[in-house]
Amino acid sequence: MAKDPVRVLVTGAAGQIGYALVPMIARGIMLGPDQPVILHMLDIPPAVESLNGVKMELQDAAFPLLKGIVATTDVAEACKDVNIAVMVGGFPRKEGMERKDVMSKNVSIYKAQASALEQYAAKDVKVLVVANPANTNALILKEFAPSIPEKNITCLTRLDHNRALGQIAERLEVPVSSVKNVIIWGNHSSSQYPDVNHAVIEGPDGEKSVRSTVSDDAWLNGEFIKVVQQRGAAIIKARKLSSALSAASSACDHIRDWVLGTPEGTFVSMGVYSDGSYNTPPGIIFSYPVICKNGDWSIVQGLSIDEFSREKLVATAAELVEEKEVAYSCISE
Ligand SMILES: NC(=O)C1=CN([C@@H]2O[C@H](COP(=O)(O)OP(=O)(O)OC[C@H]3O[C@@H](n4cnc5c(N)ncnc54)[C@H](O)[C@@H]3O)[C@@H](O)[C@H]2O)C=CC1
Ligand SMILES: O=C([O-])CC(=O)C(=O)O
Numbered sequence: 001m002a003k004d005p006v007r008v009l010v011t012g013a014a015g016q017i018g019y020a021l022v023p024m025i026a027r028g029i030m031l032g033p034d035q036p037v038i039l040h041m042l043d044i045p046p047a048v049e050s051l052n053g054v055k056m057e058l059q060d061a062a063f064p065l066l067k068g069i070v071a072t073t074d075v076a077e078a079c080k081d082v083n084i085a086v087m088v089g090g091f092p093r094k095e096g097m098e099r100k101d102v103m104s105k106n107v108s109i110y111k112a113q114a115s116a117l118e119q120y121a122a123k124d125v126k127v128l129v130v131a132n133p134a135n136t137n138a139l140i141l142k143e144f145a146p147s148i149p150e151k152n153i154t155c156l157t158r159l160d161h162n163r164a165l166g167q168i169a170e171r172l173e174v175p176v177s178s179v180k181n182v183i184i185w186g187n188h189s190s191s192q193y194p195d196v197n198h199a200v201i202e203g204p205d206g207e208k209s210v211r212s213t214v215s216d217d218a219w220l221n222g223e224f225i226k227v228v229q230q231r232g233a234a235i236i237k238a239r240k241l242s243s244a245l246s247a248a249s250s251a252c253d254h255i256r257d258w259v260l261g262t263p264e265g266t267f268v269s270m271g272v273y274s275d276g277s278y279n280t281p282p283g284i285i286f287s288y289p290v291i292c293k294n295g296d297w298s299i300v301q302g303l304s305i306d307e308f309s310r311e312k313l314v315a316t317a318a319e320l321v322e323e324k325e326v327a328y329s330c331i332s333e
Helices: 016-026 045-061 075-079 099-120 134-143 158-172 210-214 217-221 223-239 245-260 307-332
Strands: 006-011 037-042 066-072 084-087 126-129 153-155 183-185 193-195 200-203 206-209 268-273 285-293 296-299
Touching: 006 016, 006 075, 016 037, 016 045, 016 245, 037 045, 037 075, 045 066, 066 075, 075 099, 084 099, 084 245, 099 134, 099 307, 126 134, 126 245, 134 153, 134 268, 134 285, 134 307, 153 285, 158 183, 158 193, 158 210, 158 223, 158 245, 158 268, 183 268, 183 307, 193 223, 193 307, 200 210, 206 210, 210 217, 217 223, 245 268, 245 285, 268 296, 285 307
Parallel strands: 006 037, 006 084, 037 066, 084 126, 126 153
Antiparallel strands: 153 268, 183 193, 183 285, 200 206, 268 285, 285 296
């Protein structure tokens, strides 16, 4: 029997990530090749013509799984009954700006959209915040949508995770699909800590540790970390626009794994509401290693954290605590 359609909201749908993301959703890349979808696309009035153009193109592409399109500038209409919400809308970082610079512009957007989701979305809506500062926008959304379970509000660090997999694969000249269990800890910012201490490469003779196979601690503790932390800025420098196709693809990976589960023995990185695991401060949205099963994520527990890693975790957590304070000061202004 055919499945009922799932309603997926994409905010900022007329923007560059939106333009890459909506066809992926309509093709079944996010929720599977047998899952019909109804796309809800929200943008703001200055983008309405462009949004309608995206709607026309979706019709023209004749996606078999796409059972309906809602394209609107009305937040309530956009949020109505949605099961998945991918929050991409916002003000993007420009060359030379830190993610913090875009904070005040985005905090007010996320406060308003939290209320709309709370009022109009399905009660068990799963929310993924992509727009920067992603962790703190997700925190604001959580605070202003108290009836949405806090486990249902997450932010995207899967792009950083995938970037780390890509760097290791390139260095070892192995397919990226054979590398797994890297971890992005903390903030989706240049303070994030890409950790390979538990990462492995799958080969014909079983799993091998990434650290011992790379066998170059100076690179793993230096250049590798820096490249992953700075990859967003490098893309902006190269394209004069921030990452879009990789962000869209990683957003699909995030939701797909959350809804359909992570493969046995594999963990991925997600920004989730901190419960104090690994001695990180509670009350912030922090990226952890997680596994997903039956539509729920759980933080992988019991991984060893060496002194080098501990310092990096403390630093990225401190940045998030500070961002939280700045965000709250923007709200009260
Ligand atoms: N977490 C991550 O890994 C990544 C996050 N990003 C972030 O994603 C966001 C989107 O990036 P792009 O698509 O490149 O930007 P963009 O500027 O091309 O698109 C943003 C869209 O959001 C719309 N928008 C603005 N305010 C809105 C509101 N209140 N409600 C609905 N829509 C609204 C704009 O009109 C625009 O169409 C940015 O914040 C960017 O920094 C980008 C790459 C990776
Ligand atoms: O760096 C940016 O502003 C865009 C982004 O979040 C990324 O590419 O990771």
